[in-house]
Amino acid sequence: MLVQRLGAPSDFDPLLARVRDARIVMIGEATHGSYDYYRLREQLTRRLIAECGFSFVAVEGDWPDCDRVHRSVTAAPGGAAEPQTALERFERWPTWMWANAEVARFCRWLRAWNVERPEAARVGFHGLDVYSLWESMQAIFDYLGEEDPASLEAAQDAYRCFEPYGKRVEEYGMASRFASARCEDEVVRLLARTREHAAVDGADSFSAWQNAEVVAGAERYYRAMVAGGPESWNVRDIHMADTLDRLLDRYGPDSRGIVWAHNTHVGDARATDMAADGMINVGQLARERHSAEAVVLVGFGSYRGTVIAAPRWGSPAEAMVVPPARPGSVERRLHELMPERAVLVFGGDDQPGWVTDTVDHRAIGVVYDPSFESWGNYVPTRLGERYDAFIWCDEATALHPLPALSAPGEMETYPAGV
Incomplete structure (x- = not known):
């Protein structure tokens, strides 16, 4: 040492x-x-x-x-x-x-x-990280609206599936314990469409793909979170490791x-x-x-x-x-x-x-x-x-926060706050 x-x-x-x-x-x-x-x-x-x-x-x-x-x-x-x-x-x-x-x-x-x-x-x-379901959905809408309006249907289907739960997406996690409430199919369609665009070289297409991966990861995360135990933690860290690997591939x-x-x-x-x-x-x-x-x-x-x-x-x-x-x-x-x-x-x-x-x-x-x-x-x-x-x-010593606006985050992560 x-x-x-x-x-x-x-x-x-x-x-x-x-x-x-x-x-x-x-x-x-x-x-x-x-x-x-x-x-x-x-x-x-x-x-x-x-x-x-x-x-x-x-x-x-x-x-x-x-x-x-x-x-x-x-x-x-x-x-x-x-x-x-x-x-x-x-x-x-x-x-x-x-x-x-x-x-x-x-x-x-x-x-x-x-x-x-x-x-x-x-x-x-x-x-x-994996938490930005709604922000990532909006980013996908913005991208597809300019680059591929024909693919908007997949994004709209995914959005409509989550929409009844509003910003309280943990309520989706509770509802997803019943198979009829799960949004997996819509998210898979959205991910497939944005992956096709990611094959085209460009920072915007890669960012759209990553936002779709966030939506997919968030869907898995909230379903796992309501069950308790370590699974939601693992979903989150696997998502972060996968994102790191995509970045390494992207940069060459x-x-x-x-x-x-x-x-x-x-x-x-x-x-x-x-x-x-x-x-x-x-x-x-x-x-x-x-x-x-x-x-x-x-x-x-x-x-x-x-x-x-x-x-x-x-x-x-x-x-x-x-x-x-x-x-x-x-x-x-x-x-x-x-x-x-x-x-x-x-x-x-x-x-x-x-x-x-x-x-x-x-x-x-x-x-x-x-x-x-x-x-x-x-x-x-x-x-x-x-x-x-x-x-x-x-x-x-304590750091120095900026005067940023603060909105409620997700339910407390497992283990708490890390």
């Missing part, structure tokens, strides 16, 4: 050496609301783009919202000249995950980087992708108790599909600090105090052993027990109650198997 104190972006050199020829680098976060994670992830991502030639950033966000950001950072026709304008249009709760000053700063840098390069070499920004055989998501999606589920509960995740699937050598998984953690989160699903975000990590956790051990900030690169035969043994590892979602620290908010983890590297911040 190699430990490097972090003080400047150049201190990521040992991690970049570990990346070498990896096609995918996934960079996690132990919360969805810590400035330090976003800032350090940005610094690492800039170096991966500038020095290693990575092709795109794919985040745990909705495709339509992130597509507006993509058009801005690539200076595509119709894209906002200021990326923050696109970020401020994020409406689905929790908006602060991506509509924040830290992401806006990165996106401004990315646009400046891209405009100096030919269109084919510009670095994209894309969403991996030599493309390389960066993923930003929570540790619970990035870190290999097989090295946690998630596996015993029947759960898989994006990090695991990427290793299985592309080989462990082609994928580098990077986790984050901290001992204490502040975080932006909400006390209940759908309630306003607030700055909360993150108490010191509980005894016996990996965060407590790192607090005792590590400098204030460090990057750990795992490997070799000299790894200590707290890297190879199963140890509690903190995970904070968009919903957080600090009083649960005594028994919840931790995932039993074999750190050196779950990640290839780990970025440590002894104290992390």
